[in-house]
Amino acid sequence: MSDAQDRAHPLGEEIFTPPPGVRVQRGSGGLSLHVTTPVRAGEVIYRAHEITIADDGRTYLIHVQVGDEVEDIVITSMHTVRYMGVRTFDIPGCFMNHSCDPTSVSRDVLDPSTGKVIAYEQIATRNLYPGDEITCDYTLFDWDCDGHQFHCHCGSDGCYGFIGGFRSLDPATQQRFQGEIYYETERMWHHTRT
């Protein structure tokens, strides 16, 4: 066991497996998410539930199906999103890489009776073929990318460069995404304008 694994709090013995049609892969750039079956633009790639943890700097040790192996992975602030005083993450979403021209986008799933967010669906933004990477735009659901800000080298025409959540986008870009961002990002954005 590494030091980081030693310090992490175990999150049960469960082995987290990606949903059907999705594979977590380890490559030279670390972990990434890929489709294993064809998905058309606009179709749901998978649905997942968020796991909520305290925003107290703790790390968690989980067992994850990566390719054909089970790996022990330490969940840190890099994998989580600050959300109304806590942090959330999910398998497989926390292993999805960012792109400024992503192959997918998330959509909240609401409980019809309470209106509360109970899950999310990851929707393909273009036709995907087995092996294609599932990427998303972190800035749409992460207000400040606390703990995982970075400089993007995705190479797309509209690459933002610095990724520091929705708050780091220029006002014109923020306006363009109005109506597409997550509830918490919307709430924080609203807060800065009032």
Ligand SMILES: [Zn+2]
């Ligand atoms: Zn980029």
